[in-house]
Amino acid sequence: MTIQNTQALRGLRGKTLISQAREKGRLSLDEADGKALLADFGIRVPRSRLAADAAQAAAIAGELDGPFVVKVVSPEILHKSDAGGVALRLPDAAAVRVAVEEMAQKPLIAAATLDGWLVEEMAPAGREMVIGGYRDPQFGPMLMVGLGGIFVEVLRDVAFRICPIDAADAEAMLGELKGRALLKGARGEAGVDEAALIEVMLRIGGADGLLMTHEADIAELDLNPVIVSATGAVAVDARVILSAPAGAEPAVPVLQDSAGETFRPLFEPRTVAVLGASTKDVGIANTFIRRMKAFGFAGSLYPIHPTAPEIEGLKAYASFAATPEPVDYAYIAVGAERIPNILAEAGGRCRIAQVISSGFGEVEEGKALQEALVEGARKGGVRVLGPNCLGTYSPRGGLTFPSDAPREVGTIGIVSQSGGLTTDIIKRGEWRGLRFSGAVTIGNSADVKPHELVAYYLDDPQTRAIGLYLEDVKQGRAFFEMLKQARKPIVILKGGRSNLGRLAAASHTGALAGDEKGWSALQEQTPAVLVSTVDEFIDLLLALQHFDLHPERPTRAVTLFGNGGGSSVLGTDAFAAVELDVAPYPPEVRERLEAMKLPPGTSVANPIDTPVRTLQEKDGFVAGEILDIVYGQAHPDAVLMHLNLSAFVGRGSVDPIDNLFTVIEHTRAKWPGGAHLALALRTDGSAALDDRRRHYREKARAIGVPVFDEIPAAAKALAGVGHLERRLRAVTG
Structure with a gap:
């Protein structure tokens, strides 16, 4: 019998057991049927x-x-x-x-x-484990593994992954368990057959496993305990909770063109229509036109108004049908109830519409209107961003909604479900040195979903890294599958991680599966990093903007180099807290540094603690000699130079920090592909020093070096870089 036939037969037998239980009005399989289901997937049961x-x-x-x-x-x-x-x-x-x-x-x-x-x-004696599964409302089937008995009841020593998993995922899950050593054997006990345990995990959560085969029918699954011994694994208890009968899944729009072709008119529009601008009042649509003019949009702007001949100095048109050319991008800020018909009557003359108006699915009474909006868009051949958003920013296409946004085309692509937060990211990011390939606000994501825009950025040669602010990922399975194959780094700022609501937990798995578990698993299975604040979001994107990632040697070993002994000690602790190593150099490296005969008070053990007097040597160019030894002999994965700017005030006639940028530029040219290099420039909060730091930031941006405000912020960003490098190594092999 072929593998395909075996899988089909398993699915059919399982469906029969589940159907029989449903016919009896049961919400779960009894234990005998649950174990029959396990045995059908090759899992040993008593x-x-x-x-x-x-x-x-x-x-x-x-x-x-x-x-x-x-x-x-x-x-x-x-x-x-x-x-x-x-x-x-x-x-x-x-x-x-x-x-x-x-x-x-x-x-x-x-x-x-x-x-x-x-x-x-x-079952024979062995180590008790628990293996479970549940259907996450966003990502679908998920697998859990943990130590059984008191370890799951009290210590909650468990790990989760989104299904399907592979053997590497299963091994990584076991590696997360605090009690992993117990599986290896402790205090004279024999170790267990981990290969057999991993095999059970794959038969439950693998591509052809139980959870994927019966995805629509199983709400929760609990195998507690699974007894694992030196001779194998046996599931001695099985609890299978059935999901409510599923209704028809909503149709998922299929992109007729590639993501690049579909969204090119958004990022590089030649014709832009504006609906909602007025001859009397200055509303949001009027403001949009003014900002587009100020930004230097080189294409055609078409105000659309039923009666006005002219708006904001531009000839107005009555409808999409009346514009001289088809519209690449439409900015729509009219009454919500009018929008479905406007879209339905587009007649294929508008590629992408961004609906700024609110009053749709974000409120209960607007949900039907949002469905009508999507239906109208389908009829009119329009892809819709929003509703309930603010706009799109694309410096390469001359498109903007924030005021005074940078015109320079950058390499960071943003997708956000919050318009206001996106404005914050663009403006704060600009001050920090970020430059964007685009930033799209998608609000309710009624039509265009986050993963579709991620697909665009993944294919876009202008984009190096992707930043997402999400509250509801919508089609989570498609999102996950896309990210699993991504070859660019992704940073996710997730809102509402704790308020999605959970199924009423009838098992250990359900009780332990909080809302954030799916997102945490996503981070472990894809080249994505979850961050908690806008500052962390910008910090990591800033690093990704400047660094060439090294999947072949993920960041772990760090050299900390700067002034201030206490700062160096605290900095070492900050790196240790994110599992990066600021470890003392071996003797041969220290001997090379000590041979430089640096001024008293200098320590070269790593951290390299260099007082201001040391950094002033040779007008600051001494730093280049130190970095040559670090790069040539110590070979760290990253170097963070940290400077307390206030310590340099009034100390000499030459600013060694200005010269430092020349040093850094020369070092990077001399050691291409070497350690990531970043700066942490600390101030005392005074306006003068903050202005000076802004000056240094611009110099750093010009040579491709990220600048952080504090050492802990840099440590978190470098830890994120290391995680992304490890995940990209897994994707690229």
Whole structure:
């Protein structure tokens, strides 16, 4: 029988078990059916049979090998142990009969409708594990593994991944467990067969595993415990919670063209229409026209108005049909109720419309109107961004919605579900040195979904790295599958990670699966990093703008070089907190640095602590000699130079920091492909020093060096870089 036929047969048998349970009005499979489902996927389970009463249970025990376990089976009793419905280590048939008779008298069991009693052979001794699964509302099936017993009940020592997983994912999950050493053997105990455990994980969560095969039907799955010993793994308990019968899934729009062709009119529009501008008032659409003019848009601007002959000095047109040319991009800020018909009547003469107006799916009473908007867009052949957003910024296309945005074309692509936050990212990012290939606000994402714009940036040669602000990823499975194959780094600032709402947990898996688990798993399975604040978002994107990533040697070893002993100590702690190493140099490197005979007070152990007096040597060019030894002998993955700017005030006639940029430029040219180099420039908060730091930032940007305000911010960014390098190595092989 072929593999495909085997998989199809497994799916069919499982569907039969699930259908039979649903026909009986059950919300779960009983344990016998749950174990039959596991066995169908090649997972070892104890031999067992279902008995109707104590006498039959004793008879079954006589046909199996003891010792035995007996469990109550009832659709009304999900947690059998809590009801007193489990008896262990029963030596023979007589003990089985007595156990059934005694359990039948328990109050919760006596009051329930029973299917019978499961009699099974006890599994051999081993380490208790828990393997579970659940259907995440955004990403679909997810797998959990953890140490069983007290480790899951109290310590919550578990790891999660989005399905399907592969063997490397399974190994990484085990590596996250604090109790991993117990699997290797501890205090004289033998180690367990980890390969067998990984095989069970793959049969549950792999591409052809149980969770993917029955994705639509299983809400929660709990195998607790799975007994793993030196000779294999056996699932001794199975709890399968069924999902509510699924309705029809909404149709997913299929891109008829490549992402590049679909969204080129957005990022490089030749014709822009504006709906909502007025001859009387200065509304948001009028402001948009004025900003486009000030930004230097070189294409054609077409105000659309039913009666006005002219708006903002531009000839106005009554409709899309009346414009001299088809419209690449339309900015729509009219009453929400008018928009579905406007889109429906576009007649293929508008490629992309951005709906600024609110009053749609973000409020309960607007959900039907949002559906009408999407339907109208389909009819009119328009792709829609929004509604409930602010606009798109594309310096290469002369398109903007913020005022005074930088005109320089950069390499960072942004997709955001918040218009106001995007303005903040653009403006704050500009001051920090970020430059953008584009920034798109998508609001409710009624039509164009985040992953479609990510696809554009992934194919866009102008974009080096992608930043996302998301509250609801919409088509999470498509998003995940795309990111798994991504060959560019992605930074995600996720809003609302704790308020999506969870299914009512009927298992350990459900109870442990908080809203953030899917996103944490996404980070571990794709070249993406989750950040918590706008500052962290900008910091990491700034590093990615300037660094050439090194997947072949992911960032871990760091040289910390600067002035201030206390800052160096605290900086070392900050790097250790994000699992990067500021480790002392080996003797041969220290000897080379000590041979420079630097001024007293200098320490070269790593951190390299250089007082102001040292950095003033040779008007600051001494730093180049130090960096030559670091790059040539120590070979770190990253170098962070940190400077307390206030310590240099009034100290000499030459500014060694200005010369430092020449040093850095020469160092990078001499050691191409060497360690990432970044700066942390600290001030005392005075206006004068903050202005000076702004001057240094511009010099750093010109030579491709990121500047951070503090050492801990740089440490977090470099840790993010290291994670992305490791994940890109996994993608590219």
